[in-house]
Amino acid sequence: MSAPAAPRGQALIAALREARIEFVVALPDIVTSDGLLWPLSRDPGFQLVRVCKEDEGVAICAGLAFAGRRAVLLIQQTGLLDSVNALRAVGVEYEQPVAMIVGLQGKEPGIPPTRSAKLSVRIVEPILDAMGVAHVLVETRADEALVAPALDAAYATSRPVCVLLGASPTAPETMSPEVLP
Numbered sequence: 001m002s003a004p005a006a007p008r009g010q011a012l013i014a015a016l017r018e019a020r021i022e023f024v025v026a027l028p029d030i031v032t033s034d035g036l037l038w039p040l041s042r043d044p045g046f047q048l049v050r051v052c053k054e055d056e057g058v059a060i061c062a063g064l065a066f067a068g069r070r071a072v073l074l075i076q077q078t079g080l081l082d083s084v085n086a087l088r089a090v091g092v093e094y095e096q097p098v099a100m101i102v103g104l105q106g107k108e109p110g111i112p113p114t115r116s117a118k119l120s121v122r123i124v125e126p127i128l129d130a131m132g133v134a135h136v137l138v139e140t141r142a143d144e145a146l147v148a149p150a151l152d153a154a155y156a157t158s159r160p161v162c163v164l165l166g167a168s169p170t171a172p173e174t175m176s177p178e179v180l181p
Helices: 009-018 033-042 054-066 077-082 084-093 124-131 141-157
Strands: 023-026 047-050 071-076 099-103 134-138 161-165
Touching: 009 033, 009 141, 023 033, 023 054, 033 071, 054 071, 054 077, 054 084, 071 077, 077 084, 077 099, 077 124, 084 124, 099 141, 124 134, 124 161, 134 141, 141 161
Parallel strands: 023 047, 023 071, 071 099, 099 161, 134 161
Antiparallel strands: none
């Protein structure tokens, strides 16, 4: 039996549109670059904001939300771990809608993140739970429908929400991995 198909990058982009996301605040990572970040960088429907550190992205997303704009922070789990204090202060304590899509680099297919052999994957959900940050795992095409409601929830509740990508989104067939514009 073959493994379930990974989520499609184009379906995730459609979910961003459905959630009325305008800005993608990103630090490139190996999980999301080919199937999600590259296509987003070429899509005129989104403004790409590049950051050097993930905690900058937390602040930028909160600032955009304060101004009535919707953004998503696109990072890897190691960057999420680096930005826990910013997320705690800005997102949780100041109750700002920080919507995140976090690639779980190194997560084994079909294994729950909390059972991963990789420490940086294994501790993500317990840390988010301890901070009261809602999260969903998107690992297959069947999970694609979870993305837009999760991102919308961040803005409806004015609280952080994290979409955990357990598999690299598939890239469109015709896309070539060029350097970001």
